[in-house]
Amino acid sequence: MLKAGRSQEEIRQHNLGALLRHVHLGGPLSRTELADRMGLNRSTIMGLTGELTAAGLVREELPKDTGRAGRPSLVVRPESDRVYVIAFDVRVDRLVAARVGLGGTVLDRREAIRPRAGADLDDVVGTLAGFARQMYREARPDAVCVGVGAAYCGMIRPGDGMVRFGPNMGWVDQAFGTELGLRLGLGLPVSVGNEAHLGALAEHERGVGVGFQNLVYLHGDVGVGGGIIVGGKLLDGDGGYGCELGHMMVNPYNGRPCGCGSHGCLEAEVGEQALIDAAGRSSELTGRDGVRAVVDAAGRGDVAAVEALRRIGDWLGIGVANLINLFNPGLVIFGGMLREVYQGSAAQVHSRVEANVLVISRERVRLRTSALGDDATLTGAAELAFSEVLANPLEALAHGAGRIGAGRAHPAPR
Secondary structure, eight states: OOTTTTTTTHHHHHHHHHHHHHHHHHHEEHHHHHHHHHTTOOOHHHHHHHHHHHSSEEEEOOOOOOOSOOOOOOOOEOOOOEEEEEEEEOSSEEEEEEETTTTTTEEEEEEEEEOOOSHHHHHHHHHHHHHHHHHHHSSSSOOOEEEEEEEEESEEEEETTTEETTTTTTTTOOOOOHHHHHTTTTTSSSSEHHHHHHHHHHHHHHHHTTTTTEEEEESSSSSSSEEEEEETEEEEOOSOOOOOGGGBSSSSTTTOBTSOOOBBBBHHHHHHHHHHHHHOOOSSSSSHHHHHHHHHHHHTHHHHHHHHHHHHHHHHOOOOHHHHHHHHOOOEEEEETHHHHHHHHHHHHHHHHHSOOOOOTTTOOEEEEEESSSHHHHHHHHHHHHHHHHSSSHHHHHTTTTTTTSSSSOOOOO
């Protein structure tokens, strides 16, 4: 909301950003729809869309078929091919990069396996920078990059993208955001966020959480993370390290060891390795393939797999019950590999919720799997990168990078 006493220029800048955000998240909208959503008159909307069109951020066109008499309202569309961000998703066992156009359209994508070999900052940064250069070469000549965002599977210091702690890969105080920004040479800062926090924001803005002001997002990769939306905003804690849901204690007396150094954390009891070990498949597949193999085997009636999912589902249900009692969300979302785990153990999770959640808190809460699937965290990284242009469109566009390598010189990664 606008604060009292703002100048006309501040109001105009706010409205430009708000209109662009509506089109970015809502897709093509008519001037009439924008006027209704923003509570502004049509002449003001016409002026705002005119500015954004002149800047190359949106375009206006006649609707294809209105079916109505009279002059149709022009439709405003984001210029997805011209204005884009670079988004990265650094998972424990995979690196993903994408060029994402305004409006959320994935224009290009690259992936690589990430060996589980400990602290690997230079390798990660080199691979991601190489992907960015490849994707740039595929962009149209007049395209402008307006931001860079990255999701990382660890605890991230706000502001500079320092990875304070990445328990599953041994990263401690690694200057990821700074190093990636230098290697890219775009002259743009790299905004870095915790993967589960960004997954929560992505589901809230583009996924199954649209319309919910209070939700919990649980994300499983090798470990387990989470993000909590309260009143439409991410709950991030005093230092930005809040919502480490995977390290909520659920089994303090006989718990499995956790990568954080503790025992009995939710991550230790429901993560990838816990499920694979419980199913007696530690010598077989690991990662997402290993999790899916157990879930598939349970679906075929494999006794060990069924029992493993029952046991893991019980611990997951305990964690979910605690979260519902604490935060009274309208929605709990299971993302990453927890989608498969929940689908295979939903009965056990619901049983725990029924038995352990306060009646009032469980009356309306819904349990759902991620609508964005494996791309929830990548989508969150893209939205993080778009935040500046959505807050101040014309200024951010002016500061955008026309080509990779425009800043500090670095040799192209091989």
